[in-house]
Amino acid sequence: MKKIVYTILAALSLFSSCSLDENPQDAVSKDTVFSSESGLKMYSYSFYNMLPSGSDAHRQDAMCDYGAVTSFNDFIREGAYTAETSSGWSWSNLRNINYFIENCQTSTVSESVRNNYLGLARFFRAYFYYGMVVRFGDVPWIDEPLGVDDERLYAPRDSRTLVMAKVLEDLDFACNNITTTSSDGSMVTKWVAYALKSRICLFEGSFRKYHTELGLTNTANEWFTQAANAANEVMKKSGHSLYKAKGTAASYRALFTSDAPVTSEVMLAACSSLSLAVLNDANWYWTSGTYGPRFSMIRTYINTFLSTDGTPFTSKPGYETMSFYDECQNRDARLSQIIRTPGYKRDGVPAEPNFNGYSYTGYQPIKFSLDPTSYDDGSLNTNAIPLFRYAEVLLNYAEAKAELGTLTDEDWANTIGALRSRAGITGGISTKPTAVDPYLQQNYFPELSNATLLEIRRERGIELSLEGFRFNDLKRWKKGELMTMRWTGIYVPALNVQMDLDKDGTTDVIFYTGSKPTGLPASCTPVKVGAGTQQGLSEGTSGYLTWSDNDLRTWYEDGRQYYYPIPALVMVKNPAITQNPGWE
Incomplete structure (x- = not known):
């Protein structure tokens, strides 16, 4: 069923409410909804509004360490983000879910059917609370709809340990009771529930291990074990597998540009529909110099892509000053499916990195955008954007097992090795690494x-790039300081030299200071660097492209940014809610 719930979702907005004490409007009678399987099914469609839309799903890594952008988020700008500007303390989705759970009790529907839909509701409640804990840390645990005068509306936040224990209960119920085991990629299945469990448990185990200030380090392995076990269920029983049908050079990107979800690997997606005019704006966002953020990947990250023989690219002599063309040769095949590399074409025409109003670094993403330029000027994209993939499950399993110290060579080969093999890497795919890069x-x-953990983190950063995991990964690993990494790009040997980036016989860009060069071929874009611009070169007249060196990003030493501040108005309404440390 394609998120064909589109037309039904609008009708089901009647079940939404803005705060914990509002009752859903009864435009459709409660008895009509809860007395039949079709009614439960119709109501359950409203839960899907919680998932990212097609136009949200491809921009979830808008804030991460490997992307240079036009203007970065105030959250990492010193003094710019406060409790007065904070947001996200919204409970309408929880109110909707709890209302369903409380009323899904009628005997006119069999227990197994009710439990299936209760499992779905509890899947989404776990999904909701995971987002709240990741954002705010301690939050109130509410598991039923509240009345206007309920004293719990004025209670303090519950502890992380209590809330996450409840989340795990919800996940277990969802895994054990959701009966759907296959779909066209638009609906939650039992295996999506297990995938979510592996995601959440890995996050919690890591957060507890590396955030020693919580005093929960001794419980981290319990969560790693849960993560590994949940991932193993998917790996052994779901029938999902890595998609390889288009070969090394194209299979990876096809997952993100196909109109229909590639369901062998994609477990759940934000689907588009041309007939229903439900489209996404991926091309507009990723190719426009004005609509999008001009997201450009940075050199430090690009350097982490391995060579095809499995060795680090940075072990090659002279890698520091390689031309763009040379650094793109004989690399992990995902590099050419994530950014524009030599040989990439649009409408059959070579399309080098676009310095004419788009790329700041030369590493221009293509992962979610479609190659025809006809999609570029609006919300026109028809591709489905994955939300849950089998590849993530493999990564979750590998990391959890490595954290537990129980990852075997066979485990490595079936997870990290399998992902690298699909990307054309031939070395180091059968046994765990022993040498640190x-x-x-x-x-x-x-x-x-x-x-081993280092390589798993490398693999996660590459395989899941731009899919919305990176900032949360940095938070759980307690590596927020990476958000201040310098934004660098391709190597430029000298100023005022025309560069043929893809070696197709035409020059593409020239970097200059002072007066703009004249007499350039139409194909060659002049880019000014130095004084009066945010664009520069690391060595002044040569070196790596730099962007926004003078606009500093901040990660506070007190670690306050591992949580968002509670919005100020929340504490006005409920004085029992206290502010997160550092944001007072």
Whole structure:
């Protein structure tokens, strides 16, 4: 069923409410909805409004360490984000779910059917609370609709341990009771529930391990075990697998550009529908110099893509000053499916990185955008955007097992090795690594000496790039300082030299200072660097492109940004709610 619930969802907005004490309007009678399986099914469609839409799903990594943008989020700008500007303390989705759970009790529907839909409701309640805990830490646990005068409306926040224990209960119920085991990628299945459980448990285990200030380190392994076990259920029983039908050069990107979800691997997606005029804006966002953020990946991250023989690219002599063309050769095949590399074409025409109003670094993403330029100027995209993928489950399993110290060579081959093999990497796919990559360690995780964990983190950063995981990964690993990493790009050997980035015989860009060069071919874009611009070169007249060096990003030493501040108005309405540390 394609998120064909589109036309039904509008009608079901009647079940929404803005605060914890509002009752849904009864435009459709309660008895009509809760006395039949069709009524429960219709109501359950309203839960899907909680998931990212097609136009939200492709921009979830808008704030991450590997993207240079026109203007970064105030959250990482010193003094710019406060409790007065904070948001996200919204409970309407929870109210909708709890109303359903309380009323889904009628004997006119069999217990197994009711439990299936209760499982779905509790899946979404776990999804809701996971988002709230990730954002705010401690939050009130509410598991039933509240009346106007209910004293719990004025209660303090509950502890993280209590809330996450309840989340785990909901996840277990969902896994055990959702009966749907296959879909066209638009509906939650039992395996999506297990995938969510692996995601949430991995986050919680990591957060407890690395945030020692919580005093919960001794409970981290319980969550890692839950994550590994949930992932294993998907791996052993779901029938999902890595998609390889289009070969090394195209299978990965096809997952993100196909109109219909590639259901062998994609477990749940934000679907588009041309006939229903439900489209997304991926091309507009990723190719426009004005509508989108001009998101450009940075060199430090691009350097983490392995060579095809499985060795670190940064182990090659002279990698520091390689031309754009040369650094793109013989690399992990995902590189050419995530950014524009030599050979990429649009409408059959070579399309090098676009410095004419788009790319700041030369590493221009293509992961979600469609190649025809006809999609570029509005919300016109028809591709489905994955929300849950089998690849993530493999990564969750590998990391959880590695954290537990129980990852075997066979586990490695079936997870990280399998992902790298699909990307055309031939070396190191059968056995766990034993040697630490000094570049990865020095630039990202100097405190980590476990070679296997380092490589799993590398793999996660590449496989899941731009899919909305990165900021949460940095939070759970307690690596927020990476958000201040310098934004650098391709190597430029000298000013005022025309560069043929893709070696197709025509020059593409020239970087200059002072007066704009004249007499350039139409194909060559002049880009001014230095004084009066945010664009620069690391060595002044040569070096790596830099962007926004003078607009500083901040990660506070007190760690306050691992949580968002509670919005100020919340504490006015309920004085029992206290502010997160550092945001007082």
